[in-house]
Amino acid sequence: MFQQLRTSLKQSVLGQDHVIDHLLIGMLAEGHVLLEDRPGTGKTTLAKALAQSLDAKFSRVQCTADTLPTDLLGMELFNPLTGSFEQRFGPLFANIVLVDEINRTTPRTQSALLEAMAEAQVTIGDTSYTLPQHFFVIATQNPFDGQGTFPLPQAQLDRFLFKLSFTPLDRTAEKALLRGAHLEAMDLHLPLEQLNAWKQEVAAVTIEDTVEDYLLDVCDALRAHRDIEIGPSPRATLALLKAAKARAWMHERNYVTPEDIKSLATPLLAHRLVLTLEATLKMTNERLVKQTLESLTVPTEV
Structure with a gap:
């Protein structure tokens, strides 16, 4: 479904x-x-x-x-x-x-x-x-x-x-739009209660210590970055874990991988950062997060 x-x-x-x-x-x-x-x-x-x-x-x-x-x-x-x-x-x-x-x-x-x-x-x-x-x-x-x-x-x-x-x-895609492909969407009406079951399965997704440490490494590296005045909050760390579990479930896995964290870090963390005035003149928040991810060692896939 x-x-x-x-x-x-x-x-x-x-x-x-x-x-x-x-x-x-x-x-x-x-x-x-x-x-x-x-x-x-x-x-x-x-x-x-x-x-x-x-x-x-x-x-x-x-x-x-x-x-x-x-x-x-x-x-x-x-x-x-x-x-x-x-x-x-x-x-x-x-x-x-x-x-x-x-x-x-x-x-x-x-x-x-x-x-x-x-x-x-x-x-x-x-x-x-x-x-x-x-x-x-x-x-x-x-x-x-x-x-x-x-x-x-x-x-x-x-x-x-x-x-x-x-x-x-x-x-x-734009030609398909002109031809009305978007009007052929499935007539789907799933019960809202179905979300309860999905969210329970997401919450049951596990994360190994090495992957959890990688998640913390990403957030700590951003907090310590010289070009960042305000780094990710604890709310952001918890949010990254929840989102990584949801992505793992969407890919039909019951465990989180480093790729889940790496793929979600930029859209989840970039808008939460406050860069120094000097840094804003030379880079965007998104670019800084990507550079930080590239500088970290990714643990072996589980």
Whole structure:
């Protein structure tokens, strides 16, 4: 059934296999995903296709400069018929939430997502409410249009498991798009409860000491790097382990290999780093992570 889900998504959004696989890893690892790309690449289509394939409740928030925290969380409203206040829940109370152009809303509204993404709950007034099961945020932002935007703070970026960009379509994929190949996606409606079984299997994936030490070596090397002011947090280390287990399970293995860690390190760690001012002038976060990986000794495959 999981392979059917992958196939369905890859038919819905052509030429983005790596993004789809990382999105599914994020879902299995109970993380959240930030999609950074120009408009018109299929980000919204992919989020909707995932929700539809899993029979999940889907909601979409279009962020603007005047979007308020209550537009995400909801609020208490007075009902004159009953003479009491009633809770009206916002769009965060869904399984899959698309937060479109997250960097176009103010830091105050962005911060409303912090508790939701970290603890799967929100606080409205004096009361905390648990969000629906399998709560999964897919946020988007356009990196090429900075006018009227509010860059995400480091604390917000650290809540995202992956930061991903779409691959430009090659001529063959774009021709298939013109001919409507993306309209031939499988009509798949898996029960959302199926995620419970998949996540239990992911959690049972094992990791040997040598591979675990390699994971720690990667994070420690970045923390000690002279060009990095702020390295990966302990949350990032744990996230890398969870994602590596999910990738191993997707490749039909019950154990993590160094390749799982190496392939996920860049999209999972790069956006969490803060480089020195001098370093930002000569390299990107992604390039620095790749250079660090190349400098480390990879343990023998298990």
